[in-house]
Amino acid sequence: MQFTESWLKSLVETTLGTEDLAEKLTMAGLEVEELNPVAPPFHGVVVAKVLAKEKHPDADRLSVCQVDTGDGQVRQIVCGAPNVDVGLKVPCALPGAVLPGDFKIKPTKMRGVESGGMLCSAKEIGIAADASGLYVFAEDAPLGADVREYMGLNEMVFTLKMTPNRADCLSVWGVAREVAALTGAPLKAKDFTPVQPVIQDTLKVNVEAKDLCGRFVGRVLSGVNNHAKTPAWMVERLEKAGQRSLGALVDISNYVMLELGRPTHVFDLAKLKGDLQVRWGREGEALKLLNEQEVKLSPRFGVICDEAGPQALAGIMGGDHTAVSDDTTDIFIEAAFWFPAAIAGRARELNFSSDASHRFERGVDFQMLPEHMEYMTRLILEICGGQAGPLVDQVLDLPVRKTVRMRHARAEMVIGMSFTNQQVCEVFTRLGFEFEQKGEAQQAEYLVKAPSYRFDIEIEEDLIEELIRVIGYENLPLRAPVGKLKMLPSQESKLGRHELRHKVAALGYQEVVSYSFVPASWESDFAGNDDPVRLLNPIASHLQVMRSSLIGSFVDILKHNQSHRVDRLRIFEVARTFRRDENAKEGALAVQGFDQRWKVGGMAFGLADQLQWSAGNNRALDFFDVKGDVEALLNGLRVEFRPGQHPALHPGRTAEVFVNRKSAGFLGELHPQWVQAYELNSAPVLFELDVQSIVDFNLPSFKDVSKLPVVIRDLALVVDRNVQAGELKKALMDLKDDNLSWLKSVILFDEFVPKEEGKGLKENEKSLAFRLTLQASDRSLTDADVEPLLKKMLSAAEAKCGARLR
Template sequence: MRAPLSWLREYVDLPAGVTGRDVAARLIAAGLEVETVEQLGADITGPLVVGRVLAIEELTEFKKPIRYCQVDVGTANGTGQPQNIVCGATNFRVGDKVVVVLPGGVLPGGFEISARKTYGRVSEGMICSARELGLGDDHGGILVLPPEHEAGTDAIELLELVDEVLDIAVTTNRGYCLSMRGIARETATAFGLPLRDPALLDVPAPNDSGYPAEVADPAACDRLVVRTVGGLRPEAHSPIWLQRRLQKAGMRPISLAVDITNYVMLEIGQPLHAYDRARLSGPIGVRRARPGEKLTTLDGAARALDPEDLVITDGNGPIGLAGVMGGADTEIADATEEPLVGQAQGTTDIVLEIAHFDPVSVARTARRHKLASEAARRFERGVDPQAAAAAGQRAVDLLVLLAGGKADPGVTEVAADRAARAIVIPADHPDRVAGVTYGRETVVRRLQEIGCDVTGTDELTVTVPSWRPDLTDPNDLAEEVIRLEGYEALPATLPRPPAGRGLTERQRLHRRVGRALVGAGYVEALNYPFVGPAALDALGLPADDARRRVVRLVNPLSDEAPALRTTLLPGLLEALRRNHGRGSQELALFETGLVFRPTGNEAAPARLPVTVRPSDEEIAGLNATLPQQPRRVATVLAGAREPAGWWGPGRLADWADAVESARTVARQAGVELIVENDRHAPWHPGRCAALFVVVDGTKTLVGHAGELHPRVIKALGLPAGTCAMEADLDLLGRAATGPLSAPSISSFPVATQDVALVVDAAVPAAEVEAALRSGAGELLESLRLFDVFTGEQVGPGRKSLAYALRFRAPDRTLTAEEATAAREAAVAAAVERTGAVLRG
């Protein structure tokens, strides 16, 4: 909302020295968002005057029209003689009043004017267009003034070129500030000055002689006022002061009747619409649209109406979208338009429709038809229902004053009785909310300043004013007291969390996993939890894969991703592809988050009231409609895992790195990961590992890791050899035997024994490792595979696995005999369980 300071002063007697920035500071302190204070005309210097065109000489020797004009500027030039001015515009004629800047004047943008020779003539000044004066973007011709202004009159004052305009970003709960009335009320309160309310007008009582009207849906339109003005002069134009106020407020002047309705909307905050009475047929009505009805709106678009649309009608059908935009068939006719048969040229009789519409209905209609009008903007934020009659009277008065019309004594009003909203609030409630002692007198005074009627002593009954639909509960009233007393007066106090509460074990595991993966070189990537069939197809998932059973959204953000994800991989792989395409070659990303697996029992939840807390049974019913939401962790890798440098050639990421990322996660849960070969999309069938842990004594699959299938890599546009891991974080947490404890560090030396075992090539190294661990006993501190060898020395179909075994006792130094015995026991277990042969 743009609020000119000169207009604001009409309602609040601000001291002469108060500037726009002073007003902005007070309004900001009161909670309004003043974005800018625009200084209009600050760079304009006179003489800038009204001139009367005395003569025009057409210069025909040039390629474009050039005119040499004599212009009477009164005594502004010090001589009283006409000024000779060269001008290229052709939209004015002899006798017209124009705006002339004389030599020595400066126009907006620092454009200095001087007498100069051009087109073979000396031009003593310039005749100005609207854009050259900073009045708008119209540069199609010269600004022609009404004939009543005398030559030599100061145009800077006449056109109100110097002003300050406050640009205020009005939040959705402060709709009353989309009007000069609302901003003036806030300004008066901020400065402690009285307010001249523009809505306080003498309005005639409703009677039966007004234009007929009817409301079929009182819930959507609880007030409809209809006024009529006849005998208007079709040629009447908006005066300069009215046009300038509209322009400063960001609106374009159109015609007198339309300008008056826009002016009243800006002044009082009540949108209203003017109809040409000659184009109306029958009574004005308000109802829902009927199937198949259409309406051509003022923007020229033919619109198919929805049965939920609220429309204004006459005897022939819809003539406007209620609260959004009027129809083209009943718009005000300009004096230059072709008249209707039997009618005078231009509109002479006007019917004003002023109504209060349901905010939700208007908002839905505006969005349904993609019409963002100024009227809809106000209605959807809440308009004062009591202002309709005053707005109608203000528009009637202006039409009579400016267009020579005569007000019809008939006043039509259809209104549904609605009691004023009252809120009961303890007098010390704002004190308890703010942590500041305001006292009852301050609370009552501040509530009265915003228009509330307050009664009571310790418990206040506050009747909310009709223009504040956002005040609905005690906390809203407390906020009003706090903001008017000043947010800067609130003390800085730290919240005191209750003792004994902290992170759950699930949350702690989530954080440990994130820290561990970051420490291993991974970067966290948070992705949207939406997925589409194309992404699942690219992963190569079989038709019966459980990950294809998705939970679809009723209102998805994108038709390409209409469901909730069942796996973290699509989002992570898309992030990897995007980053690789932008030049990042070595990538290691991870994500922890929820996936959504439908149970088949999902149903649309029942709508619960928001006024009371739902019962435990209702909450349980809501939870029963939700899909399963396990928390998972996933990693993806591409490019070099170990970069090349002076230390060596480097190494590309492979399936083993994906498996190691799973082991990193498992270590944070304190569980041992069991790794086995598997075939599972979207991984390469020969480079895919199934990840198991023991949960409640049962070996349980928790995820997969390895290199992605080449077809998946090609379909998703990923780098060659991209690897990935995904695991169920909740299952890993369940497998944990208890809280993690710090490792004990022995002060005694370690005894290292190496062993090389020859096994069949099909025997997994993990199986050999498990056998060695079981046989080595409690003295085994760690076991590491450091070499795999195949060749003629071990025979065809065989492989040699070399392990380093570290033994240590917590209470003594191991002897060579004890370490050797433990090693031999480990070898014996491996020989028995895997058929291994000790390599010499």
């Protein structure tokens, strides 16, 4: 939003200086991003008149001019501008002048002819980009006048950086209204006196889509002259606000939008066929816009149509076919209230933005439509002439301003300072809010209705913000924060996520952080999830869903590193995963119907250890290396590994991890299918565990270290080939006997599977050998102590696994 200080002060009677005004607006939330003069610094340029012009003797494109600069001298200046002519009044930089860019003017010779100055274009004095010819002043411009003072180029231009919620300030009138509220200065009333119709011509408009258009105002004007010259004061304001002058009717429409925040559109009435219709677009329809862009329409876009089809894109831009031209004499002016939800995002879908869509998608005043139409009509009649028809106002479905309650005590608590009831009422009055006060002092409540131009007042906090904005953030008391701190109990038996990260990092893994939104194919490939949580507004077209597994992210990272010749990689991540779950309940950090579970996952790839000189140690890692890492991570918990199945992992090299007899995750080698599909050199080994299942553990209990000797027994047991070593080990240890505390470890050290029947084994049998270590803390164990315990363990193994001593 850009405007000059004089334009703003023509609407509000404030005595604030430029810097103070900028500070006041910024502190109220309307950030003044830039504050610059209309033109960059220059001096020594005056209004001059060309008295005579001759062709340069040695250059076809140069002219030798005699120029009166108003100081009693006639100067000879060589000029190359194509439009230089006798009688023109133009800017003249005298010798010693300094133009923008530190360009210094001094007497010189041009092709052998003396030149005592320089005649300037608009670009050379920094007021426009046009360098095609000299800038020409009006005939009544005073000779010798300083150009900066005469053109008002020292005036300051405000550039505001508006937040999306303050659509009411996307106009000079809106900013003036804000200044009035902040300072108490009175607004200068605009003349909205109705124009009396001279003709009775109207154009019928049928609004079909009431969810698109809530109010439609239109008027026919005949006999207008679009050749009329836009007044200099209007052109000046438009140009200093960043708008080029494009013709009287377009200039007036742009001026009303900038001053009042009211986008309008002017149709050439002669180019319209039949009545107008406001509706949603249809598949297959197309429209060429004023910016010459051809757009394909759909039911998402609102349109204004005549009998021939769409002629304007509702709330965004008019069509090229019915635009006004120099030959236009009869026009139809449209001003409507388009619902923000019906306009928001539509222009961006077409890869452009317009001043109209920028305002309508944020919300435009729906009550002042007739008044703004009257104001625009009067400007057209004054500048272009013509006759006005009656104003047709269709009120269809306007927004209802709900009452918002603000509690006085709540406002004081949130802001951190005290207010009187009178201060609060004065703020609401200045802002133009309708309100009712109930109660007194801190027990007071205010029931407030925002005006039609404030779409951002919805909840109590919005009113609290308005209160401190108007009173001023600079008036907040300087107080040091006071907080009561107390020691929280330390949960020594619970592992936090931060500590969990430290534990995994200590195992040689490097932490990564990846997006929670992933391609849908990852969920299908790596999680077997055909119904993932889909994003309504993805940040990229391929990142459409939320991940329920970390594997896809790990594989993507591995592929990226492999392409950069990284041949050994160990990474981990602690992150949320997301899955649909009808049983999930609403909570402080939970959303009903969605399971948001924290998981820790890791991946290892390449050599088991760093490359070293001993070739025998340079082996590729395998399943058991990562299994050892998982066991170290879960040290202190009761952990079991059972054969498992997972859509992303190798069917025969996958284990389900159980913690305290509950499934906590999985561990395994990536499936060969995905190794091939993602062009990996070899299969990585991955694990993924539910954080909630592994953070609770028993505190270690300390015991004396026994100084007595250990007893070692090796047991070779014959079992069926389908019996797993883990089952047999569990059978040996899962025994109710007081002396089982002597058992310090059970380690599998040998497995023998004969290729053929013999050596005491049948065809379907195998031999598993365990080493048992026993030790007591009160005495040295003897065979008499150990044998009864071993017999019980063997009996348990026989009963549960059908084992026998080999």
